[in-house]
């Protein structure tokens with residue numbers, strides 16, 4: 500893997516695609532700076548080599564035109580403070596403004612370009628737009644793992660204009676190294692824990708994982724499609740009727756491949772989708788009419804914790820229940836704790852995908868697992884297909 504460590508940036512202008520898509524409060528204070536901090540090592544490596552840094556990113560979802568609330572200008576002072584040096588700003592990412600700012604940039608200086616998504620051509624991956632961006636720098640660095648699954652102008656198309664001068668930043672390299680540790684795991688048993696709302700978003704991942712894992716633990720809303728597929732009564736739980744065949748296929752494939760598949764045996768059910776709803780614990784195959792499963796039950800929790808804590812490699816994506824409601828968070832918390840236990844015993848554990856990351860943070864356990872991935876959609880697509888457009892563009 501070619502990273503910034505394999506490149507000497509002396510007297511070069513590095514065009515760095517970062518992920519500065521950060522959340523703000525109403526006064527434009529950054530409420531979570533994780534993504535900005537993550538980019539600092541790459542920026543500093545280029546500066547220490549004696550190069551100049553031109554940063555480009557998207558922010559929010561503007562409708563292809565300038566919208567003040569999505570301006571990158573809100574990031575300038577904050578980044579400046581973190582870097583301990585002035586950060587220049589170009590009020591457009593292409594055109595005269597950007598060109599003049601980039602041309603005037605000296606070694607050791609940092610320039611931040613305005614939001615890429617103020618131009619439609621970013622997301623449509625338009626080549627001429629990518630070429631304009633490319634003309635600003637001598638070398639291209641991709642450090643935005645979170646958007647590497649998009650064939651956008653700044654994440655993928657641009658790379659072709661730097662045939663010999665394109666490398667991964669540290670965020671990207673780190674993510675890939677950690678995910679590959681799970682996908683090529685040598686330490687068995689390997690356990691994947693899949694939860695969340697629906698089977699439909701996770702089928703390809705599950706199918707791809709079946710060749711690599713020993714245990715597949717299913718939880719969350721998607722369990723009920725599996726339960727119904729096996730003839731259980733699921734009440735008014737979330738079910739994807741059109742995925743029942745898929746669930747049966749996964750069960751069959753798992754059996755053929757010798758993967759132990761774990762479906763919940765009991766559930767905490769509620770008479771409404773609300774934290775204060777009446778609740779009871781029932782056999783997963785006999786959920787009364789009018790009741791919906793919102794968490795795994797205590798027997799399932801115990802079994803899952805046992806399997807997880809005896810695993811040597813763990814991948815967790817998706818909560819076991821509606822963990823946003825405290826009354827239905829027990830299963831998710833138990834899984835998070837079991838992963839910590841396994842990690843303490845020497846297992847390698849990777850948490851990825853939006854909601855499991857939110858869960859591990861909620862229980863303040865993020866620093867007790869091996870790795871928390873920053874890229875939700877990108878991570879899942881990487882597991883599905885083994886590569887991403889933004890990765891291929893650099894490696895090609």
Ligand code: AMP
Nearest residue numbers: 695696697719720792793817820821854
């Ligand atoms: P996903 O984005 O597919 O990973 O789904 C995450 C969401 O699934 C979370 O917001 C959970 O509240 C929700 N979820 C988990 N378990 C259930 C369930 N049993 N019924 C409905 N939603 C659920």
